[in-house]
Amino acid sequence: MVDYPFLLEELKRILKEKQLKFTRQRELVLKALYENEGHHSPEELHRKIQELAPESKVGIATVYRTLALLEEEGLADSLSLDKEGKRYEIGLKKHHDHLICTRCGKIIEFFDETIERQQEEVARKFRFRMTDHAMKIIGICHECQQNEPNHTNEEKH
Ligand SMILES: [Zn+2]
Ligand SMILES: [Zn+2]
Structure with missing residues (x-):
């Protein structure tokens, strides 16, 4: 995991490059993302910023715009969920x-060497130069399955 001072320097550099002002509001978006592990909607991050710094008066539009900027520059990553829109997480994490659980919205991270290798294999087969990939497994998490009325402990296939 990258450290906050590094991310902050990156944000300052990016804003300067884009001739945008470094503001506390913009910094707070980065900070909220950094301090809240996991994947959050812009609205959630907006609420966290209000808790973190009630006096800062960061508008939701600033949150949206700053998240878009952070993502463009690799300091944030996003996941698109069908119904609820985008969820953001801090960028520069290990791949x-x-x-994604469609019932409770839980997002679980995983890394699987075999899947990684298989994707490279597929790209090669199509003579495709892979620059990135995003793999989403959509379904119902274990806890939500436990809460299903007709749940049995047998695994269904
Ligand atoms: Zn769930
Ligand atoms: Zn993630």
Whole structure:
């Protein structure tokens, strides 16, 4: 995991490059993302910023715009969920993929060497130069399955 001072310097550099002002509001978006592990909607991050710094008056539009900027520059990553829109996490983490529960919204991270290798294999087969990949497994998490009315302990296939 990268450290916060590094991310902050990166943010300052990016804003300067884009001739945008470094503001506390913009910094707070980065900070909220950094301090809250996991994957969050812009609205969630907005609430966290209000808790973190009630006096800062960061608008939701600033949160959206700053997240877009952070993502463009690799300091944030996003996951698109069908119904709830985008979820953001801090960028520059070790590469990982996601399991997404459509019932409770839980997002589980995983890394699987075989899947990684297999994807490279597929790309090679199509003479495709892979620059990135995003693997999402969508479904119902273990806890939500436990709560299903007709749940049995047998694994169903
Ligand atoms: Zn669930
Ligand atoms: Zn993740």
